[in-house]
Amino acid sequence: DDLDRAFTPRHRREWASVTDPCDWATESHRAFVEHAAVSPKDNTLGEDYCNRSIPVVDERLSMAGIRLAATLNNLFGEAAASRPAATRPN
Known part of the structure; x- marks a missing residue:
């Protein structure tokens, strides 16, 4: 996948080390404020x-x-x- 290639093992280790869901929510809110909290002039989200x-x-x-x-x-x-997933009987 493109997403799998986009992020390094270091990213994965750093992300996995943040275990508090409150921190996750804070990060998401920050990302929203920085990147998405805009009011388009005509209320239409464009390209x-x-x-x-x-x-x-x-x-x-x-x-x-x-x-x-x-x-x-x-x-x-x-x-x-690491165990194989259980399969559903036929």
């Missing part, structure tokens, strides 16, 4: 807005995925993460 916002959304979603995986690994242990 420029989308072009500025999509990279931020991609990064936030990637962070959420990494953090969810780290949280689940912490809850269930690394051994559970």
